Amino acid sequence: MAAAASSSAAASASSSGSGRRNPAATAAGSADAACACPICLEAFKDEAYLDTCLHSFCYKCICQWVKIVASKHEEPLSSVRCPLCKTVNVSIIHAFDGETFQRHYITQDLAKRSVLISLHLLDAHELISQFYNTKDISDNMSSVQQYWKQRKYLRKNMWLETWLRREIQALTQDENVEAIVHHIHGVIESFMKRQEKPHASKKISLENTREEFKSLLSDAARPFLLGRTSRFVAEVELFLVSQMNIDAYSRVRVKRFKESASHLRREQDALPQDQPLEDHYLYFLSDQIDCVGGNGRTQGLPKYLRTRKTSIQRLDSN
């Protein structure tokens, strides 16, 4: 039809004109827009949220739209713009029944990953990277010294490799870190092995053993973790000192994280007072535990979502 006759002109107009013309958000919407899917205009069927702007649609409707958008791109999509506000979103949250929910990543069809696994990975990882962004306030130096003094490292921590993998995944934001984990784990293992030989440890002082361990580990990790290496080394040591499994250690760490977060709040007074951060992060913890336990439950959307919604509202009101 007519559209074909001047498609090039139309395309150029689109690029030049899009800046000036109103986005859909302002013009779209009828009286009952608040309770109807903006795509089919009917009551929600399997209400789904976009993860960033939290606009809702029927799950089927938004998936169809994602397919249409994907069909117009040669490259596989990693995100989709909200049809209402054009915010970039990377996943669709759906099948939320008050307790559990599912998350559909836009890249998912490409990656062919299980929804639940990627969800766990991401939430647990988010906690870890947030944790690394706070200041370290470890105050149990005595247990660290005891660890080295009493040569507790001779008792192998069977969780170490799994724990390392998750830390490194979170820090590098990459799922496929087998080679790095293998390397770093190998370095730690061989160091521990050498310590087992009685003649080696007698001559060298306690502090030197510790320093040697740290510098070996730094050298191994630095090419991959760059600026976060020294913190990572400290965390590895603390994990070894704790002699806990991942589950228990995560709980301890969230406690530390809470402390440092409230510390931060006192310092900067930048965070809202009425909505404690702790709640927010504890939800990540519950996900994390599920992940470790290998049990398929997902908890925490309700509050997670609510927290985000309220924080958005708060920003608006400011």
Add this chain to the structure above:
Amino acid sequence: MQASRARLFKEYKEVQREKSADPDIQLICDDSNIFKWTALIKGPSETPFEGGVFQLAFSIPEQYPLLPPQVRFMTKIFHPNVHFKTGEICLDILKNAWSPAWTLQSVCRAIIALMAHPEADSPLNCDSGNLLRSGDIRGYQSMARMYTRLAAMPKKD
């Protein structure tokens, strides 16, 4: 197919319910085909199109609202972004900036906005675009007003 019908029927009901909501837009569905619509829009005030009533023809694809409707002017109009002969409209939201959250009603509003704010740099009507680009606002306005009188206003006997 079924989804587009259902959605168009919703829009139809909405239009019936709020007939007087926007006095500048009158949307009429074809009696026998819900995929064909006609709209009558009033030329925005303080433009050369003021006082005119312009007819738009909507042809709606089966994948609507995932794909945009095809819209063209049935009334002749002198505007840089409207093809003078075919009535085709050059508007980003009808092409690659389409979002399924738009409705026929909101598309009409966007077209009214386009009438008031021509984009001279992407013309479908080169004569009109050149007048604007060369800064001859008066020339553009008088041409546009003449065509509004000729084509978009009731003829006086």
